Amino acid sequence: MYFEVRASRGPAALASAVRAAARQIDPNLTLFDLKTQDAQIEESLMQERLFVRLSGFFAGLATLLVAVGLYGLLAYTATQRFREIGVRMALGALPRDIARLVVGQGIALALAGIAFGSLAAAALTRFLAGLLFGVKPGDPATFIAVAALLLLVALVSCSIPAWRASRTDPMVALRYE
Structure with a gap:
């Protein structure tokens, strides 16, 4: 499952907030491989x-x-x-x-x-x-x-x-x- 998050501040600062929001939705949900869209595009190319x-x-x-x-x-x-x-x-x-x-x-x-x-x-x-x-x-x-x-x-x-x-x-x- 993939999620995209739009941020107005740096993506590194949002990682803990995204993990906390995901735990609130489902405590058994594990997030891994968090990266920016630029990093994902770079990796694919x-x-x-x-x-x-x-x-x-x-x-x-x-x-x-x-x-x-x-x-x-x-x-x-x-x-x-x-x-x-x-x-x-x-x-x-x-x-x-x-x-x-x-x-x-x-x-x-x-x-x-x-x-x-x-x-x-x-x-x-x-x-x-x-x-x-x-x-x-x-x-x-x-x-x-x-x-x-x-x-x-x-x-x-x-x-x-x-x-x-x-x-x-x-x-x-x-x-x-």
């Missing part, structure tokens, strides 16, 4: 909040993994193209041209991943619509925000390999084997 925090943690971890993976791929590709970059620079390519080449490759990979991921997400949201609270399954704002975040991550991941490649000494690169 505890599992959902844990799920949201864990989901956010794993989403952040996945984003970090994407950034590290893209950085590793671009750093490896720039190393493999070290001689080509040296030839380009010897023929007059400016450091910004080399940086644009490396960043363009990374952004192209990111755009392909975003396109594939958006299509997969659009297909899967129909199945997950019951789990999405306050978000429509085809919410364009969510898709745009995620795409923008991933493009930003890709741009940051590309910056170090692009900077290194643009600082290549053409003479060292031409002798590289």
Whole structure:
């Protein structure tokens, strides 16, 4: 059996008064687990909040993994193209041209991943619509925000390999084997 009591003062002060009122109605009635409505709501949402925090943690971890993976791929590709970059620079390519080449490759990979991921997400949201609270399954704002975040991550991941490649000494690169 549940009772709700509206109070104008603090709930802790009312606990003894509520117990006394219940004893007057029925001396055999035992009250336990007295708590405020806020505490009851907090307790009922505890599992959902844990799920949201864990989901956010794993989403952040996945984003970090994407950034590290893209950085590793671009750093490896720039190393493999070290001689080509040296030839380009010897023929007059400016450091910004080399940086644009490396960043363009990374952004192209990111755009392909975003396109594939958006299509997969659009297909899967129909199945997950019951789990999405306050978000429509085809919410364009969510898709745009995620795409923008991933493009930003890709741009940051590309910056170090692009900077290194643009600082290549053409003479060292031409002798590289």
